[in-house]
Amino acid sequence: MLEQIVFTIAFVSAIAFFIYRLSRIYRYIKSAKPLKLTGGRKRLARIFRIAIGHSKLFKNPLVGFLHAIVFWGFIIVNIEMLEIIFDGIFGTHRSLAFLGNGYTILLSLFEIFAFAVIIASVVFLARRNIVKIRRFWNREMTTWPRTDATIILVTEILLMASILVMNASDIALQAKGHAHYPAVGTFLVSGLMQPWFAGMSEANLIFLERFAWWFHIIGVLLFMNYITFSKHLHIFFSFFNVYFSKLAPLGKMRNMPDINREVKLMLNPGAGNSAPPAEDTRFGAKDATDLHWPNLLGAFSCTECGRCTAACPAHITGKKLSPRKIVMDLRDRVENSGAAILKQGKAFDDKKDLFSHITHQELWACTTCNACVEECPVNIDPLAVILEMRRFLVLEQGSAPGPLNAMFSNIENNGAPWQYAADDRTNWTENLSFKKQQS
Amino acid sequence: MNNPSLKVPVMADLAAREKSPEYLFWVGCAGAYDDRYKKVTRAFTKILLHLQTDFAILGKEERCTGDPARRAGNEMLFQMMALTNIELLNAYRVKKIITICPHCFNIFKNEYPELGGNYEVIHHTQFLRQMLDQGKIKMDKNTTVDALITYHDPCYLGRGNQEYDSAREVLKKMGTPVTEMKRSREKALCCGAGGGQMFKEAEEGDKEVFMERTEEALQTRANIIASSCPFCMAMLTDGIKYKDKEESVKNQDIAELLANYLEL
Numbered sequence: 001m002l003e004q005i006v007f008t009i010a011f012v013s014a015i016a017f018f019i020y021r022l023s024r025i026y027r028y029i030k031s032a033k034p035l036k037l038t039g040g041r042k043r044l045a046r047i048f049r050i051a052i053g054h055s056k057l058f059k060n061p062l063v064g065f066l067h068a069i070v071f072w073g074f075i076i077v078n079i080e081m082l083e084i085i086f087d088g089i090f091g092t093h094r095s096l097a098f099l100g101n102g103y104t105i106l107l108s109l110f111e112i113f114a115f116a117v118i119i120a121s122v123v124f125l126a127r128r129n130i131v132k133i134r135r136f137w138n139r140e141m142t143t144w145p146r147t148d149a150t151i152i153l154v155t156e157i158l159l160m161a162s163i164l165v166m167n168a169s170d171i172a173l174q175a176k177g178h179a180h181y182p183a184v185g186t187f188l189v190s191g192l193m194q195p196w197f198a199g200m201s202e203a204n205l206i207f208l209e210r211f212a213w214w215f216h217i218i219g220v221l222l223f224m225n226y227i228t229f230s231k232h233l234h235i236f237f238s239f240f241n242v243y244f245s246k247l248a249p250l251g252k253m254r255n256m257p258d259i260n261r262e263v264k265l266m267l268n269p270g271a272g273n274s275a276p277p278a279e280d281t282r283f284g285a286k287d288a289t290d291l292h293w294p295n296l297l298g299a300f301s302c303t304e305c306g307r308c309t310a311a312c313p314a315h316i317t318g319k320k321l322s323p324r325k326i327v328m329d330l331r332d333r334v335e336n337s338g339a340a341i342l343k344q345g346k347a348f349d350d351k352k353d354l355f356s357h358i359t360h361q362e363l364w365a366c367t368t369c370n371a372c373v374e375e376c377p378v379n380i381d382p383l384a385v386i387l388e389m390r391r392f393l394v395l396e397q398g399s400a401p402g403p404l405n406a407m408f409s410n411i412e413n414n415g416a417p418w419q420y421a422a423d424d425r426t427n428w429t430e431n432l433s434f435k436k437q438q439s
Numbered sequence: 440m441n442n443p444s445l446k447v448p449v450m451a452d453l454a455a456r457e458k459s460p461e462y463l464f465w466v467g468c469a470g471a472y473d474d475r476y477k478k479v480t481r482a483f484t485k486i487l488l489h490l491q492t493d494f495a496i497l498g499k500e501e502r503c504t505g506d507p508a509r510r511a512g513n514e515m516l517f518q519m520m521a522l523t524n525i526e527l528l529n530a531y532r533v534k535k536i537i538t539i540c541p542h543c544f545n546i547f548k549n550e551y552p553e554l555g556g557n558y559e560v561i562h563h564t565q566f567l568r569q570m571l572d573q574g575k576i577k578m579d580k581n582t583t584v585d586a587l588i589t590y591h592d593p594c595y596l597g598r599g600n601q602e603y604d605s606a607r608e609v610l611k612k613m614g615t616p617v618t619e620m621k622r623s624r625e626k627a628l629c630c631g632a633g634g635g636q637m638f639k640e641a642e643e644g645d646k647e648v649f650m651e652r653t654e655e656a657l658q659t660r661a662n663i664i665a666s667s668c669p670f671c672m673a674m675l676t677d678g679i680k681y682k683d684k685e686e687s688v689k690n691q692d693i694a695e696l697l698a699n700y701l702e703l
Contacts, residue, residue, distance in 0.1 A: 251599025252549035256514045260554065263518035284512065313629040313652075318645030365642035368510050368634030369594040374625050390512030404511045407638040411516060415502035416468040417638055426449075426498045428470070428477040433442040434485060434703055 007088035007217070014221035021228035022236075025300060028338040031346065032293040043243045046379075051242040056377040066120040070156070073117035074235065077110050080163065084217050094170075097184040108188035111167065114160040115189045121153045121160075128153075135306030138315075140325035145231065145304055152232045159219050164190050166212035169205045172197040176205075234303035238378040241301035244294045245379030250370045253387060254292070259283065259395075284391025287353040288334045289346050291388055298380035299331035308372035308382055314365040321365035323372035323382035329357035330385060354389060363389050364401055445488055448495040450531050462494040462561075463533045465547070467540040468503050469669030475676060476539075476669040482698035483539055483563050489703055490575055494537070500527060506542045509550075511635035518554070521546075525556035535559045537566050539694065541595035541668045542633075548600065562596060564667045564693050568605040571612050576701070578612050588617050588696075589661035591652070591675060592627035593668035606667050606693045613700050618659045628652050632670035653678025657688065664690045 037043075049055045054071070058064035083096045097103050128136045128149060136146070167190035173181035175198070186194075197205065227233050246252075258281055285291045308323035309315050315322050333354055340348045363386055372382045393399045400408070407417045415422055453460055464487065470480040487494055505520030528536075536558045538544045548560040561569075570576045588610055596602040603624045610617050622628045631641070631648025641647055653675055656664045664679070666672050675690045 249545075249549055249600045251545040251595050253509060255550070255553050256518075259514045259518050260522075263515065263522055267519070267522055283514070311626070313631060313648045314642070314644070316628070317631075317641075317648050317651050319642045320644075321642070361642050364639070365644070366634050367594070367629045367631055367636050367648065369629035370598040371594075371626075371629065374598045387510070387512070390510075391514055392512075394512030395514060400511060400513070401639050403639040404635055407511070407635070408508055408513050408516055411503045411505070411508055411520065415520075416472060417503060417507050418468065418472055420472045422499050422502075425466070425471040425501055426447075426496075428466075428480050429447040429484075429496075429498075432445040432447065432481055432484065434445070434489070435442070436702065437442060438489065 001091070004089060004091045010218060010221060011085065011088065014225060017225050018228065021225065024338065024342070025228065025233075027342055028334050029293050029296045029300065031289050031338075031341050032291050032296045033289070035292040035294060037244060037247075037294075039247045042247055043245075046242050046245070047239060050377075050379060051239050054377070056375075066123055069113070069116045069120045070124075073113040073120075073160070076113050077117070077160065077163065080107075080110050081217075081220065084213070088217060093180060094182075094184055097182070101185075104185035104187060107167065111164060111187050111189035114163050117160045118157050121156045125150070125153050135310040138306060138309055138322055138324070140322055140328055141304070141306070145328070148230050148232075149304070151226070152230065155219065155223050155226075159216055159223065162212045162216040162219065164193065166209055166216060168193040168197050169200075169209040169212065172200065173202065173205050173209065176202055178202060178206075181209075231302065231304045234301050234378065237297065237301035238303075241294075241297050241378050241380060244297060246294075246373075246381060246384075250373050254384065256283065256391070282392070283395035284393070285354065285385070285388035286392045286396070288330060288337065289341065290392070291330075291385060295330065295381065295385055295388075296334055298382075299327050299334060301378055302327045302331065302380055303378075304328060305377070307375040307377065308380075311371040311375045313367055313369060313371065319361075319365040320359065321362045323386075326358060326362070326382045326385050327380060330354065333357055358389065360393065360399070363393065364404075445485070447484055447488075449498040450495045451498070451500065453495050454531060459532050460493045460495045462492060462535045462537050463528070463531070464494045464496050465536050465538045465540075465543055466496055466501060467538060467543045467669065469673075470539050471501070473669060473673065476672060476692075479539060479669070479672070479692040479694055482692070482703070483694035485698055485703040486567070486570075486576075486694060486701070489701065490570060497527070497531075504543050504546045506546045507635050507638060509546070510633065511638075521551060521554050521556070525551060525554060528556060528558065533558055535561065537561045537563055539563045539667075539669070539692075541593040541599070542670070545595040545599050562602065562605070562667070564596070564605040564609060565602065567693065567697055568608045571609060576697075578614075578700075586615060586663045587659075587661045588615050588663045588665050589620055589656055589659040590617060590623075590665045590693075591620070591630065591656060591671055592624060593666065593671050594627070594629050594633055596667065597627055598625055606665065609693050609697060610665065613696065615663075615696075618661055620655050620659055622655065628655065630668075630671040630674035632674050637670050637673065649674035649678045650681065653682055657682060657684060662688050663696070664688060665693055665696060666690060667693050 054064050054068050057067050083094065086095045087093060127133050167187050170181055171186055171190055171194060174183045282290050288296060304324060306324050312321060312323050337350060340350060366386045368383060370383060410417050410419050414420060448460065450463065466480055469476045502524060503520055504524060505517035509517035536547055538547065541562060544560055544562045547558055571578065590606055590610060592603060607617065628651065629648060630652050664675055666675060672690055672692060679685055679688050679690055
């Protein structure tokens with residue numbers, strides 16, 4: 001009975017805290033600029049192709065395969081959670097065992113995935129820490145992001161191992177004919193582990209089984225909440241991010257209707273009953289809330305894999321810009337300012353903004369080539385953030401690099417980014433002739 | 440052989456005679472002013488004239504689309520250029536635009552519509568491919584170009600608009616062996632000029648982007664680096680020069696290669 005009470009309290013409070021965290025993050029994201037999105041069916045198709053189908057990850061087949069194992073492992077092994085929760089609340093043992101052979105098959109399937117997830121996680125740890133793949137060691141991969149990654153992988157290994165230990169000790173107890181451990185059959189992986197368990201005393205086996213059971217469920221409940229502070233939030237948010245990602249061709253930049261209205265009024269002053277923009281309209285993005293909400297969703301969906309940065313021409317040639325850093329900085333800024341925004345609204349002022357994290361040098365190194373957007377396995381758009389911040393610098397602060405200001409004035413005065421006269425536009429047509437007579 | 444000088448039709452002249460051509464050929468600022476890219480403009484124009492395409496240019500009335508301004512954050516200037524251009528294009532009742540610049544292509548196709556400018560927009564590589572597919576350009580010669588070609592994908596055609604094949608198809612039709620760079624198609628490395636970089640010094644780093652890309656192109660041992668964007672061309676041509684490869688490696692536009700092939 002005590003166990004049931006402890007379990008129920010742990011379970012309910014973990015779920016409550018998890019919901020509290022998610023609702024806060026939801027409100028952070030909603031504090032950004034609104035944006036209406038259309039194209040539901042296409043978006044749904046994307047969920048299947050990109051999120052579930054891993055279409056972008058499979059461009060590297062080995063990594064795609066390993067990630068698919070962890071992804072499907074997560075979904076399939078977590079079905080076992082239903083039984084664990086039921087047993088925990090009602091004090092039963094293996095409440096799904098009535099499924100008979102189906103139960104043996106199901107549990108064996110869970111075990112195969114659990115084992116595969118352990119292997120995949122070990123490979124992932126090795127890629128990060130032994131092979132030291134460069135994108136895992138860039139400048140923005142400071143102690144915390146690297147520790148976060150290690151915690152996640154080690155936790156996954158431990159959670160999967162605990163399932164195998166729990167089942168293996170259970171089978172050993174079944175073999176000893178213990179009353180509380182009725183024979184439900186041998187499962188595939190834990191069955192193979194029997195030689196390690198068969199010689200143990202009954203008391204040790206019961207301890208091991210109980211320990212593994214509690215370790216797994218408490219581990220899962222803690223991990224679930226840890227995730228909301230970690231890059232691993234990606235396991236929930238990626239789906240939403242893929243769903244809400246840009247449908248237009250990547251080349252398209254978002255329009256600024258306020259500026260459009262102003263320029264229309266300027267070019268055609270008579271035209272206007274259109275009201276000038278409200279005084280507090282900010283052009284471009286100075287802080288996170290000036291961005292559109294899908295950009296913030298993107299920041300919370302990022303698992304810091306660094307494919308964007310590895311493909312970024314500016315980064316490849318040693319410039320300060322790293323698209324992953326832009327996305328990580330955005331999330332940091334939202335998390336640090338979120339509490340104040342929820343309390344005081346957008347007008348709050350902590351003397352900080354996105355520019356406390358991101359330098360002008362980074363923003364002006366971007367070639368807008370869209371390699372980062374193309375690479376992102378879950379369709380995060382770092383470029384949109386960079387461009388909105390550039391807009392703020394130019395429209396609100398007039399602080400573009402000198403040569404760009406010169407380019408602006410050329411366009412304004414000559415209609416071309418260079419200092420040439422419009423009259424010379426047709427010079428190229430002079431003395432044009434075919435090499436030989438056309439028939 | 441002295442050939443008669445060709446006349447390039449201009450929109451205003453046609454409009455004065457109440458004619459509106461099927462296509463507007465949007466030359467773009469680089470196509471009009473950049474000495475190297477003017478050769479591409481001329482080559483493509485010769486193909487248009489050879490095909491007796493019903494087209495005209497805006498000539499002295501053409502203005503920057505506003506693309507470099509927009510990418511560099513100056514939305515105000517972009518909107519001024521865009522709205523002015525749209526007014527002109529709509530006054531001429533333009534329906535189809537051919538551009539020889541992926542940046543102009545992208546902005547007409549994706550960004551002008553919500554400002555009131557709706558056109559069918561065709562990049563010149565797409566146009567050339569169409570003409571080949573429709574048999575309007577005869578490729579009946581047995582001569583093949585004696586060269587190995589590699590093609591550099593411009594970002595605003597490739598990733599920006601999913602157009603990877605037209606240029607490659609044109610090259611294929613010419614029967615020239617084509618080799619791919621390590622990073623190509625959606626993985627292609629930018630030339631380094633986009634997003635306003637063309638008009639400024641690179642930010643501090645270890646290397647110029649165009650050198651990185653040129654080195655990659657040179658690794659293929661191709662002797663022609665084909666491109667289809669004025670900014671890529673400026674970058675790659677510089678890269679070849681800095682690598683001291685001007686003698687053995689040329690950077691040419693798809694339109695130039697085809698015009699040469701057709702001996703125009």
